[in-house]
Amino acid sequence: MKKIASSAALSGRVERIAQRDRPDNWKKPPRRIEKSECITCDTCLRSCPAEFGAIFDRGLDVVIIPELCSGCPACVLECPVDCIYVDEDWTPTDDAMWNHIELTAKGA
Structure with a gap:
């Protein structure tokens, strides 16, 4: 069962989208998806926690922001294929991807 993110956690995501930057206090590096795999x-x-919402389907690719x-x-x-x-x-x-993210964030 997936946990529902608090409104404070989701507002943090909205702030990160507006700033287009990673918080300095995040010590772990981000993940990436190997497209060829x-x-x-x-x-x-579907498994990315809502308070991060870092993964997007971009047509033929799935990407991590x-x-x-x-x-x-x-x-x-x-x-299932260990490609992350x-x-x-x-x-x-x-910028093109950020514009897409901002449009989808406003609809949420």
């Missing part, structure tokens, strides 16, 4: 089953997307990913292992534990890895060298998310 991913079967686009969306299991990771590093600025929203706390580095928790929830998606890793559920992935630690991303020590993550790069900032592009």
Whole structure:
């Protein structure tokens, strides 16, 4: 059974989306999905805790937004093909993806 995130936790996500940055106090690096190994089953997307909501289906790819990913292992534990890895060298998310995220966040 999935826990329902508190409104405070969800407002933290909205703030991270507005700032487009990872909190400095998150010590674990974000995760990344290896596209060549991913079967686009969306299991990771469904397992990502709502207070992070870091995983998005982008058509043919499923992506983790590093600025929203706390580095928790929830998606890793559920992935049936083990295609999710630690991303020590993550790069900032592009504006087009942020625009998509902002549109979907407003509808939530």
